[in-house]
Amino acid sequence: MHLLSVGSMGYWREGLLHLSTPIVMGGLLFYTLWAGYLGWQWRRVRTTQNEISELKRQVKPTPVTPEGTPVEAAPSPVELKIQQLTEERKELIKGSYRDRHFNAGSILLGFGVFEAIGGGVNTWLRTGKLFPGPHLFAGAGITVLWAAAAALVPAMQKGNETARNLHIALNAINVVLFLWQIPTGIDIVFKVFEFTKWP
Template sequence: MAIPLGLLSLGTTTLSQKPLLQTISELPNPSRKQFTNHSKSFNQQAIQHLTHLTAISLPFLVNQQDALAVGGEFGLLEGRTVALIHPIVLGSLFFYTLYAGYLGWQWRRVRTIQTEINELKKQLKPAQLATPEGSPPVQPSPIEITIQQLTEERKELLKGSYKDRHFNAGSILLGFGVFEAVAGPVNTYMRTGKLFPGPHLYAGAAITVLWAAAAALVPAMQKGNETARNLHIALNVLNVLLFAWQIPTGFDIVLKVFEFTNWP
């Protein structure tokens, strides 16, 4: 740190000038003593001012990067415990994404199975749709057996309430996912004072955008828009692929967290 020379000279000027000392020695004794006392008082005040000025100017004289460096001012938020929340939550959300996809696929099956039943019924002859009373039972055709099996399957699927469960799972995934996608980089900045642009950060941003885009299609899906439904599925498939691809880079970051942080 460099302190201006002008500040250093403030308290030493009256002590180092020889003509002034000679002048003092030539004064009468009472005047000399009085002048010396004033000089000492002035020097003490000058030293006090110098100390105050140095303390005030210190933040402006130190290196700016040192002043901005992260080094404990965030307390526990810089520790290993908080840093590990992000990988733990995101790892859990990866498997929860697969579960939400399973629920969505089952709900889609509920809708498509009814379409299959309607198409099969169109293939039956009118005489096969209703058996007259008193007539001997007719052996069901393969199409009728298939219709019966699909009908039973649909009844079982309806008991699973997959529509509501998929919607709830998607809402939880969106809420926790977006929150942690933002909290992770914020924590990295708290620990290191900077972010690290790279595959992990870019993939995480893309996943967050895909979550939002897939959720934005829900109103159109509820109105029966098949294009919105197919796009919703495509976005989520891409999301899962990006999520899986991001795991190795995330694991590398976890190793660095253990290397450069301490408990808690």
């Protein structure tokens, strides 16, 4: 039985259309990793500030002479670390990682859901059914995780650390599912080659 129906486009055109999916999905995988990198950098901006604040509490007061003049001394290791982290944080802030991560996540959610639903609808229109299996279920799971991670954003913007950690955990699971889809997707590509009549 052919996986691809005979349509006005012909077998080989439908085969090419179906083979565009791995390219799109590969792009979404790399974009997911890029969005994760941007999010990690934004997290570093926040955690570096927390580290600086903690180190500032460890700085001993500057000694003063009986006249009240500060005694000049070499910076302590803690003060040097504060200076280093402050410079790093300034550089991170220049990267606008918060806005870039938010924008990347929004684009990923929009295109990802479109591709996930569109892929299923495309398969159903061509064959009259869906093919339950690891690839379909992983794709559904990825779509749900995108939505769940995005739903945490309002709480994250209010400083909820639990929501932030859950957002990271959901997206880490998402990447694992995405990577798991590669071998199952390759199997589907081979079936497309097997059942497509090329010119």
